Amino acid sequence: MAEDYYKVLGINRSASEADIQKAYRQLARKYHPDLNPEDKNAKRRFQEVQRAFDVLSDSNKRELYDRYGSSFESMGAGPQGGATWHPSGRPGAGFEEVDLNELLGGRFGETGGGFADLFKQFTAGRGPAGGQPAARRGANLKHELTVPLNVAIAGRDVNLRIQRANGKTETISVKIPAGIEDGKKIRLRGQGEKPPGNGRAGDLLITVRVAPHPCFERNGKHLEVRVPVTLAEAALGATIDVPTPHGTISLKVPPCSSGGTRLRVKGHGVPAKSGNVGDMFAILQIVLPPKLSPADQEVIQQLNDRHPQDPRANLNW
Numbered sequence: 001m002a003e004d005y006y007k008v009l010g011i012n013r014s015a016s017e018a019d020i021q022k023a024y025r026q027l028a029r030k031y032h033p034d035l036n037p038e039d040k041n042a043k044r045r046f047q048e049v050q051r052a053f054d055v056l057s058d059s060n061k062r063e064l065y066d067r068y069g070s071s072f073e074s075m076g077a078g079p080q081g082g083a084t085w086h087p088s089g090r091p092g093a094g095f096e097e098v099d100l101n102e103l104l105g106g107r108f109g110e111t112g113g114g115f116a117d118l119f120k121q122f123t124a125g126r127g128p129a130g131g132q133p134a135a136r137r138g139a140n141l142k143h144e145l146t147v148p149l150n151v152a153i154a155g156r157d158v159n160l161r162i163q164r165a166n167g168k169t170e171t172i173s174v175k176i177p178a179g180i181e182d183g184k185k186i187r188l189r190g191q192g193e194k195p196p197g198n199g200r201a202g203d204l205l206i207t208v209r210v211a212p213h214p215c216f217e218r219n220g221k222h223l224e225v226r227v228p229v230t231l232a233e234a235a236l237g238a239t240i241d242v243p244t245p246h247g248t249i250s251l252k253v254p255p256c257s258s259g260g261t262r263l264r265v266k267g268h269g270v271p272a273k274s275g276n277v278g279d280m281f282a283i284l285q286i287v288l289p290p291k292l293s294p295a296d297q298e299v300i301q302q303l304n305d306r307h308p309q310d311p312r313a314n315l316n317w
Contacts, residue, residue, distance in 0.1 A: 005052035005065065013066070017057065024053040138193040138202035139165075145174065145206050149213040152180050153223075153245045153270055162204070165193055174206060179221075179271045182210040221270045221278030228287045229253060244268040244280055251282055259286040 006013055009023040027049045029035065036042035055061045145160055155178030163169050172191060180186075185207050192202025210218075217224045227242055237255035241248050246268050253263070261284045269278025292300070 003048070003051075005055055008048050008052040009056065015056075020053065020056050024049060024057075136195040136197065136199040138195040138199060140202040141192045141204045143204065143206050144209055146209040146211050147176055148211050149216055149218065150245065151176055152182075152208070152210045153218075154178055155180070155271075160206070172204070176208065179273070180208055180210075182208070184208050218270060221272060221276075223269045223278065223280045225280065225282055226285050227251070227282045228285045229257070231286055231288055234258070234284060234286045242282055253284065257284055259284060 006015070009015075009020065009027065011019055011023050015023070028046065031039075031042050031046040031049060033039075033043045033046060055065050141162060143160065143162055145158070147158060151158065155176050157173050157175050160172050160174050161169055162172060172188070174186065174188070177186075185205060188204040188206065190201045191204035194201045215225055223245070225242070225244075227240070229238070229240065232238075233240065233253055234257045235255065237257070238253045239250050240253060242251045242265075244265065249265065249268065251263060251265065254261075263282040263284070265280040265282060267277050268280040271277050289296075
């Protein structure tokens with residue numbers, strides 16, 4: 001054969017379709033001219049890889065190639081004018097048209113990143129192949145912002161002070177979305193570093209950290225709060241005031257409530273983008289007086305004698 005397409009892709013003749021695509025992606029990343037501007041042979045090697053893939057990824061062309069070898073192209077069924085495979089499945093694109101964001105790994109999360117951002121760094125200051133140099137893009141800035149749990153639940157605009165590369169500090173207003181989770185990222189486009197000249201500024205990437213709350217704890221879309229109650233309130237029942245993200249509510253404590261009882265308050269949890277709001281669970285904690293007199297102790301002992309219990313009967317290892 002004038003050119004062994006299997007050898008070009010570094011695969012054997014029994015390679016599966018998945019093996020062929022994997023080999024192509026690896027070699028395309030390795031030889032793409034925009035990623036190898038100093039390598040004069042990169043464009044030629046990249047085109048060889050494309051020609052090999054165009055044939056071997058097509059079952060009909062591959063069968064003819066395996067049967068006729070070098071006679072395959074002379075029969076008029078070979079690659080047409082250097083046609084290539086596009087990561088999205090569209091054939092016939094030149095290497096200038098290959099979507100590097102898809103080829104180099106696709107989209108990574110809500111805020112982008114991965115190979116796509118890496119490629120932008122490699123090609124900063126250069127336009128498309130054969131074109132005029134493009135304006136440089138400023139660097140991205142990364143920052144961590146810690147907010148209280150009540151801000152993360154309700155959402156609010158907060159001020160963030162950042163320090164620029166030139167040493168100057170700047171205050172930027174950041175909108176915290178209602179219901180944001182710890183570790184989520186916010187991208188403020190154009191709020192990063194400004195490049196020399198008239199290029200576009202980079203982005204500000206903010207990682208949100210949610211500080212622990214002394215009373216409330218988040219569990220997915222729900223909130224849990226430990227509510228102290230007196231012995232009388234737990235034993236006799238009561239209506240008590242409890243704060244929530246949506247205002248103070250009146251919570252009814254049923255009579256004979258034990259410590260650890262969970263009372264559900266619908267619609268007072270964490271808001272979601274869908275418009276649904278989680279629930280809040282009030283967990284009762286019985287608080288005894290700091291000191292009991294002998295008479296108090298006698299009353300409690302009499303109550304215990306009248307209502308004997310074995311609360312640890314089901315406590316097993």
